[in-house]
Every structure is written in structure tokens, then in C-alpha cells.
Amino acid sequence: xxxxxxIERTPDGRRLVVDRVVGADADAVWSVLTDTExxxxxxxxxxxxxxxxxxxxxxxxxxxxxxxGPWIPFEVETCGxxxxxxxxxxxxxxxxxxTPLGDDRSRVAxxxxxxxxxxxxxxxxxxxxxxxxxxxxxxxxx
Numbered sequence: 154x155x156x157x158x159x160i161e162r163t164p165d166g167r168r169l170v171v172d173r174v175v176g177a178d179a180d181a182v183w184s185v186l187t188d189t190e191x192x193x194x195x196x197x198x199x200x201x202x203x204x205x206x207x208x209x210x211x212x213x214x215x216x217x218x219x220x221x222g223p224w225i226p227f228e229v230e231t232c233g234x235x236x237x238x239x240x241x242x243x244x245x246x247x248x249x250x251x252t253p254l255g256d257d258r259s260r261v262a263x264x265x266x267x268x269x270x271x272x273x274x275x276x277x278x279x280x281x282x283x284x285x286x287x288x289x290x291x292x293x294x295x
Contacts, residue, residue: 158273163264164231165238165248171273172262173280177287179253182261183235184208185287186249189215195282197275209237217241238264247276261287 161170175182185191187209189202203224204215213229227246231238235251248264261283263276 158265158270160267161264163248163250164236165245165264167267168248168264169267169270169273170262170264171276171280172260173284174254175259175261175284175287176257177259177284177290178257179235179251179259181290182251182259182283182287185283185290186251186261187232187237189213191286192217195279195286197278197282247272 156172158169158171160167163170185195189204189207189209192199192202198220199217200221201218202215204213206213206215209229209232211229211232213232214227216224216226218224225242227239227241229237229239230245235253236248238248239246245266247266247269250262250264252260252262254260261280263273263279265272265276
């Protein structure tokens with residue numbers, strides 16, 4: 154279950170962070186977070202994604218369809234060491250981070266700009282979906 158949002162200092166400054174411990178290793182969770190084909194499965198506000206890169210890297214670009222509506226451009230700013238950030242419509246958006254916690258456990262977190270604090274509710278749902286996908290994948294391959 155996701156924790157209550159907390160204000161934390163991140164590499165991008167103070168952000169509202171919502172996180173959850175997942176019963177899967179960090180590589181499995183990272184794969185879910187960086188696979189653009191899986192974003193609509195776990196992202197409640199993402200209906201579809203168009204990108205040349207299935208797995209994102211710094212500079213990856215594309216478009217996300219928001220809640221079945223408009224297509225909005227995105228660009229991945231940073232991606233590595235189990236953390237990635239992006240801009241959506243040129244606006245800094247959520248950061249995504251995974252922290253290994255030992256065998257078959259990790260912490261997944263969303264770093265939300267303070268002005269977008271209401272988005273924490275959506276991120277909590279996303280965390281539950283990410284956990285479900287990563288834990289299922291871990292069982293299937295493990």
C-alpha cells in the first residue's frame with residue numbers, strides 16, 4: 154500500500170513524494186517504469202503513448218494521450234541510476250525513482266512538483282498498478 158505523501162528534497166528540489174514498497178526487485182520495477190508500452194497499464198492519466206523508444210533514455214521524446222483526450226508532447230530529461238524525470242508540454246513533471254531494498258523488494262516513488270500536489274491521488278493508484286505488474290512479472294520469471 155502506498156504511503157502518505159511527504160515533502161522531500163530531491164535532485165530537482167523540494168517535491169511531494171508518494172511511495173510504496175513492492176515485492177519485486179529493483180530491475181523488475183525499473184523495467185515497468187521505463188517501458189513506454191506499459192505506461193497506459195499503470196498510469197491512470199495515460200491512455201496511450203507514441204515514442205520511437207520502447208525503453209526510455211535521456212532525450213527520449215514522444216507524445217502521451219491524456220485520459221483519452223489530447224496528445225501532449227514529452228521529453229525525458231534524466232534517466233539512470235533507477236531515477237528518471239521528464240517534461241510534459243515543456244513543463245517539469247513527475248520524477249520516478251526505484252530504491253533496491255534487498256532480495257525481491259524495492260521502493261518505488263513519484264516525485265511530484267509542489268504546485269501539482271493534487272496529482273498525488275493519481276500517483277497512489279499508479280503505484281498500486283506498478284506493484285501488481287512488477288510482482289506478477291517477478292512470479293512469472295522467478
